[in-house]
Amino acid sequence: MKSGGIMLRGKFGSKLYKGVLTAFLALLVVVFVFPIVMTTIHSFKTPSEIKSEMKPIIKSSDEEEQNNQQSIGEENKYVQLKLIPSKATLNAYYDILLAQPQFLMLFWNSMRLTAPIVAGQVILSVLAAYAFSQLRFRLREPLFFAYIVVMLMPFQVTLVPNYIMANSLGLLNSEWSIILPGMFNAFGVFLMRQFMQVVPYSYIEAARMDGAGHLRILLTIVLPMCRSGIAALAVLAFIDNWNMVEQPLIFLKDAIKQPLSVYLAYISEDDIGLAFAASVIYMLPAILLMLHAEKELVEGVQLSGVKG
Amino acid sequence: MDGINFGRRLLRVFRSDGSYAALFLIPSVAGVTLFFFLPFGIGFYYSLVDTPIDGKLVGIRNYIDLLSNNSFKRALWNSFLFTALCVPINMMLSLLLAGLLNGKVYGQRWFRLSFISPLVIPVASVVLIWQIFFERNGTLNGWLEAWGMEPVDWMDSESAMFIVILIYIWKNVGYNMLLFLAGLQNIPEHLYEAARIDGAGRWGQWRSITIVYLTPTTFFVFVMSIINSFKVFRETYMLAGPYPHQSLYMLQHFMNNMFQQLDYQKMTSAAFLMASTIVLMVLVLFTVERRFNRWL
Numbered sequence: 001m002k003s004g005g006i007m008l009r010g011k012f013g014s015k016l017y018k019g020v021l022t023a024f025l026a027l028l029v030v031v032f033v034f035p036i037v038m039t040t041i042h043s044f045k046t047p048s049e050i051k052s053e054m055k056p057i058i059k060s061s062d063e064e065e066q067n068n069q070q071s072i073g074e075e076n077k078y079v080q081l082k083l084i085p086s087k088a089t090l091n092a093y094y095d096i097l098l099a100q101p102q103f104l105m106l107f108w109n110s111m112r113l114t115a116p117i118v119a120g121q122v123i124l125s126v127l128a129a130y131a132f133s134q135l136r137f138r139l140r141e142p143l144f145f146a147y148i149v150v151m152l153m154p155f156q157v158t159l160v161p162n163y164i165m166a167n168s169l170g171l172l173n174s175e176w177s178i179i180l181p182g183m184f185n186a187f188g189v190f191l192m193r194q195f196m197q198v199v200p201y202s203y204i205e206a207a208r209m210d211g212a213g214h215l216r217i218l219l220t221i222v223l224p225m226c227r228s229g230i231a232a233l234a235v236l237a238f239i240d241n242w243n244m245v246e247q248p249l250i251f252l253k254d255a256i257k258q259p260l261s262v263y264l265a266y267i268s269e270d271d272i273g274l275a276f277a278a279s280v281i282y283m284l285p286a287i288l289l290m291l292h293a294e295k296e297l298v299e300g301v302q303l304s305g306v307k308g
Numbered sequence: 309m310d311g312i313n314f315g316r317r318l319l320r321v322f323r324s325d326g327s328y329a330a331l332f333l334i335p336s337v338a339g340v341t342l343f344f345f346l347p348f349g350i351g352f353y354y355s356l357v358d359t360p361i362d363g364k365l366v367g368i369r370n371y372i373d374l375l376s377n378n379s380f381k382r383a384l385w386n387s388f389l390f391t392a393l394c395v396p397i398n399m400m401l402s403l404l405l406a407g408l409l410n411g412k413v414y415g416q417r418w419f420r421l422s423f424i425s426p427l428v429i430p431v432a433s434v435v436l437i438w439q440i441f442f443e444r445n446g447t448l449n450g451w452l453e454a455w456g457m458e459p460v461d462w463m464d465s466e467s468a469m470f471i472v473i474l475i476y477i478w479k480n481v482g483y484n485m486l487l488f489l490a491g492l493q494n495i496p497e498h499l500y501e502a503a504r505i506d507g508a509g510r511w512g513q514w515r516s517i518t519i520v521y522l523t524p525t526t527f528f529v530f531v532m533s534i535i536n537s538f539k540v541f542r543e544t545y546m547l548a549g550p551y552p553h554q555s556l557y558m559l560q561h562f563m564n565n566m567f568q569q570l571d572y573q574k575m576t577s578a579a580f581l582m583a584s585t586i587v588l589m590v591l592v593l594f595t596v597e598r599r600f601n602r603w604l
Contacts, residue, residue: 022414028405029422032478035434036425042437056445078450079440128336137329143337150344152531152586154538156563157579160354160572161347184339214328243430245542250567261432265546272436279433286428294421297428301483302490305528 036283038081043092043280045085047273054079054272092277103260103278110259110282113175113248114241117182121237122230125188130218132189133196134204144193151186155246166251177251182241187304188233194303195229196222232300235293239286348583355576370577380578382554383562386469390540390558394473395533402481402529403522406488420489424482431479435546442471442547468553475547476540483536484529491525492518527597531590538582 042050056079096103131137132144162181163172171177199222207217223230248262260282267275290297355370357363374380409420441447442462449459462471495517503513541560548556550565559582566575 018414021408025405025408025413025419029419032422032426035437035478036429038437039434054440056443078445078453079443079447080450081440081447124336124339127332131329131332135325135329135332137326140329143333146345147340149583149587149590150340152535152590153344153583154535154541154560156541156560156567157583158344158347158351159563159567160575160579161349161351162343163567164350165343165347180339181343184336184343186340186344189336214332239428243432243542245432245546261430264432265435267436275436279436283429283433286430287425290421290425290428297424298420298486301424301427301486305487305490305525305532 039276039279039283041083041085042081042276044088044090045276046087046089046091047095049086050273050276053082092274093281095274096277096281100274103274103281105256106258106260106263107281109257110242110261113178113182113244113259114238116179117185117241118234118237120179120183121185121188122234124183125192125233126218126223126226126230128189129192129196130214130222132193134199134201134217134222135214147186147189151190159250163250172251173253173257175252175257178244178247182244182247185237185240187240188237191233191236191300191304192226192229195226195232199225228296228299229303231293231296232303235289235297236300238289242286351576352580354572355580358573360572370573371581374574374577374581377574379557380562380574383557383559386555386557387538387559390469390473390476391534391537393469394476394537394540395530397473398477398480398484398533399526399529401477402484403488403526405481405485406492409485410489410492420485423485426479427482431543431546435543438471438475438547463548464553466553466555468548468556472540472544472547472556475543476537479540479543480533480536484533487525487529487532488522491522495521523600524597527593527600531593534589535586538586 045053056077132140166172166177169177171180203221204217207221212220243261244259245261245265248258252258260278264275264279264282267278354360356365356367358366358369405423409416413419439446443449444459444461444464446462448462452459460467462468499517499521500513503517508516538560541558541564544552544556544558545561545564550561550568551557552561559578563575563578563582566572566578
């Protein structure tokens, strides 16, 4: 009797706990996806609706207009983000994708910066990580520590020297001033080493006994075992570089070479109606990649935290 | 006979490792040297001379100048304050989320996905919404006034720091949550069973097993949170530009503006101080952690 009562209470308690827990998590989710959802919703509004919605915060240089704004009624004093567009259209998308090709060109710029960095980083990291994880050599520990230090540095720390380096190599205002340093990102080496350390040393030893060279061991034994590691690195490198803003601002002088991220960060009032659709198009590759390679992404992040 | 042969071959394998390592490492090391080690050395040199071209060595004078510079002092204090506030909040929230998502939860995958989505979203895509939300005439103030509260000039007052902390949390909680989740999943289940048999309650199990086993993860999360707190500059910069409200003016703003003003001495001195602090901090943390692991 008694134990049954406790069980009942326990069951009810755990149900209540689960309900409260789910509600709490759901509330947090609303906060977390708020910017993403709002951006997406606004991308379906007509550019003119967005412009009129944004009126309270668009800074107009015109004194007269500013005075006018202050005399507008209370309800127009603040931007009100409406959850439902008064008219849902694909107008903004049409403008971006077909009518105004410069958006696509900026998107293409982003691709042209990101793709070589991801490819280069994967190849270089795989090679270096093989040495760090499977070979025994004298400077291994101090060199690896140096890589970790490089990995931890904020961008601003190496900004001036990097700028001077790019300048003396004649790379300023060329994509290569961003692509080359990006390819040599130390994080990739660190992450690939974490994945490769799982490969037992005895496998390598046995293959060596059979006369296989290191390149062959890397290609036929280590790489197939680290497939998810490569995917994880590619995803993380893509996300990181797709998001870049500081480097292009400093290294690329021509507006025509800038990636879409820089354009979005400094979007002008005239284009504000299109900004949301452009934002959605810009985050789409990252979101698709996350959904497609969720497992690898999670694994990559988690393995970066396992110490070797 | 065979044994000797085997031994010799083994010896050869080990002996040749060094040269093979060099082959595999050369591309990466050359690049990292060219784009990081070498620039860093040049930067250190700049911090010791009076002007970048044909300068003479002035020792630590640039550093003394820097430490008496008021905007540097403000930037240093703000950076410190920001890190000291956002790192503990981030760690506690992410640990809480990991704890909640570790068991069986309805819709677990989607919750997890929502919390890591800010990690993958390019900031440039959402900065506009943030701006609209926190503007003086923005949505948040509209709500506040509708509820009969005083509107606040969020980005142009002391509260700007809280906005940026919020954005930092939004961006980074997912990363830490994943790390904590991995840590939680690595705790052997039989430990909890044993503790239950010994009569330990939830809190007892948490205290004697979870906290102890999560300590290495916590160290790493701590280091990464601090490092990521330095990277929040991108969001701050896009939200508030190069000269934000003074409560938001951080070391990165200082360095960025010194770069724009071509004051390389101040910038490289500041960069070197920051880098040294980071390296020192990491060394201390890892030493402490090693001690702790030995104690464990």
